[in-house]
Amino acid sequence: MNRINAILTWISDIALAPVQSWSPAVVLVLLSVVAGFVMTVVFRYSSDQQGLKRVARLTKAQLMCLRIFKEDLGVALRCQRDILKSIGRRLWLSLPPMAVLIIPFLLILTQLSLRYEKRPIRPGESVILAVELSPDAWSDVSGDVSIQVPAGVVIETPPLRDAGEHTVYWRVGLRDPVAGQVIVHAGFYALQKSFVGVDETDRLTTVSARRPGSGFFDRLLYPGEPGFADDSPVMSIDIRYPARSTPIFGVDIPWWGTFFIVSMLTAICVRPFLKVQF
């Protein structure tokens, strides 16, 4: 997974290089449109279109049935039951294309998350850095955990140890822009985590908020840095960067909300041309 993540991050860095200087919101909208179109095409060919069409028509019929046969409570309730059955059927028919789309879509979303979920900190801002140890390592090395920050970054607080969470926290502040590594010493181990602080936060920047552990999903969802090995005393290192804001027409909605809405709108717009039934 580490290797796949590295390749994907490399590819997306290259792909996004030409639009690096553009507004992140514009890039997000463009990417959402492209993703919406491509995924609609994939959906069309990986789903049972006839079945979906049948169920969609049936659901509409059952909704009409509610209005037409409203005389009788029993009939109306049976219509409701039929509607729920149709909806279940529709969702069931949506599962095969979901299976086809789930991996590529997840990879796209995690790459977007790497760029849109968090923003780098600016000089003068501080962030929390959290090192989660494995339960086994906690008793052995929790007293022997320290961090080494790159030039331009200062450690503002002594370590705070939370035995319940097996986590050690520091607050670090940025004095000057930096793109380097924080080194975490845990016993005999020295582990790295990227750290990024910039003057200008409006540009599209890769921000890895977490160096994941050895779990598959952890690595899948945080592709910015390689995951720790199974025997590592450190399970993850998190830097609690501030959330990135990508307002669309002045409305501040989460990046995934924008992606969700724009890709769906794209799908709805191209649907008649591609003759797709969702």
Place this chain on the structure above:
Amino acid sequence: MMAAIRVTLTAIALWALGRLLAHETAVQEAYIGPGAGIALLGSFFAVFSAFLSAFFFVLSWPVRMVWRGLRGGRPYAAAKAKKVVVLGLDGLEPTLTEQLMDAGRLPNLAKLRDHGVYARLGTTCPPLSPVAWSSFSTGTNPGKHNIYDFISRHAPTYRPTQSSVHVRDSRRKLKIGPVIIPLSRPQVCGLRKSKPFWNVLGESGIFSAVLRVPITFPPDRFRGVQLSAMCVPDLRGTHGMFSYFTENGGTGDTTDGEVGGDLIPIERTGDTVRSFLRGPPNTLVAGEPEMRLPFKVTRGRNGSATLHINGQKVTLEPGRYTDWVAIHFRTLGVIKIRGICRFFLKRFDSPFELYCTPIQIDPEKPIMPISHPNNYSRYLARLQGTFSTLGLAEDTWSLSERRLDEDAFLTQAYNIHAEREEMFFDALKRVPRGVVVCVFDGPDRIQHMFWRYIDERHPALRNGDRERHRNVIPDMYEKMDDLVGRTVETLDDDTVLFVMSDHGFKPFRRCVDLNAWLLDNDYLALKEGARRPGTSYLADMDWSRTKAYALGLAGIFLNVEGREGQGIVPARDAEALAREIAAKLTGLRDPENNEVAIHEAMPRETVYHGPYVSSAPDIIIGYNVGYRISWDAVIGKCGPEVFCDNLKAWSGDHCIHPDLVPGVLFCNRKLDLTDPNIIDLAPTTLDLFGVRKPAYMDGKTLLCADASN
């Protein structure tokens, strides 16, 4: 293979979704593309609206009950049955039914007879479907409902008109250059008078579902649902014009009146055939040119072909109907006139032959109302898929013209029957209390077209092979019996079931040309030089010397002064003349076999009573078994001789004397069957719901005095 892949993918998706959703920070990553997103969102909204409406429905139920109680009391309080189901089997013949029941081939009808009642059901004069079903629905004689035939005439001009519906064009139009913009909507006016019993029931708060009962176009407005039937036109405004595309033979109309078909030429270039569908006139353009929809057919594999029409590709398998194909004609480039049709490829190789059904109104996007409420046809189309909407849906003419063979016609008739069954059973499910009426036309159409196979004397098959299709009619009776059986299975003890036909069926061997007879007897005169048979719709008549003329199936009109445009018979002499002609025609014999051809000819006043008697033909002709009016005389032509053989595939008929062609009536309750008639069904149904019979109804209740017990 595909199914296995889909199941595997479904399992993967479920597992992956579960894992993702279980991950604490991954909810937004669970969005798997717009397709699934829309499916999920759409489902959410559907669930939401379903729950909202359920919530509203349940909450408002007591209020609505109180409101209904205040307005109309308890509609079902006096009902003797919870539900009444009328299963109309158009044209089911009592003699055949009885024979087949006795032979054990109709077990469900026999059971109904044994546990309930069975009788021959009196029919109307004339025993035609539009007349009989109008009497069924209104409980009146034709003098009160105004329907006497399929066609009538506009007396001042002698032009043929539809008897049941009048379409009035937009009254105000704005003309801008070649474009005509209607400023008001065209009006479709029903000509059937009196009130059908479902309207009477609706006024008492009782719900009815009325499916495909003839003469319900335009649809009635009442408490319930209705799907129109006979007289719903095709997209071109006719009773049904098929299209036949061929490169062999001549081109031109094969039309006979408002039914029939078009022969349309094709152009072949290599493996591509091009032609066009004829559409309705473009009323938004000056001159109202006909709209046309071009299409091409390309050669496929194994004898199949691909039809390219309206941007769609439809596979044509030789000898098989396509599914319904939704098409549209564009008027002014933007407004779409939508229709549906089915194609039947006979041969791609030369000579190319392709049949297309009449282009029918799309039930999902009807260009004029064909149901009540308007969205009922859309509901049905979405529920069961699109379906035939044409009034006379089974294309008998294509078989008569030998454009379809018997097997293709049967397939078409049973496809339509299957559509009808689906909507009927849905109505049975959706109407727990009230009335469900559904008429199945299949028996009528099939008997019209296959009677020659069970009639040894029929001239249409004098030297032909009867064996191949001898069982079509008995098999059809078995299918109807099966339908009755499945219907009975859905009913409970509180439901009354009527199985009935509007008339029976008899052979139609010999044609009687009434216009030729009138000519021979100096009641009719032709224009100088007119040939026989001449032009349709009375165009050859010399009105200055014509006293009487025949048009339509029912009878003869007198050319009355002051009523007809060029009438010559003084009104005071009309009744005497009608009696004179009726007397001469009664007992008219066929010189070829000396059989009586006309059982009884009746002046209209002796048959009808009511406010609309004046619309009836002046003389109603009750033919003997084996006879009917000739094909020429029906459309106002004067044929060369009075009697001739009927050589068409249309070999059975029922337009004879009503006493000779009763229908059938079965019921699962005991009834008083003293001379039951089709006009008794309406009062009986009202009585079953405790609703008083309106004074205008002629029928009587068939319920026994102790029916409530």
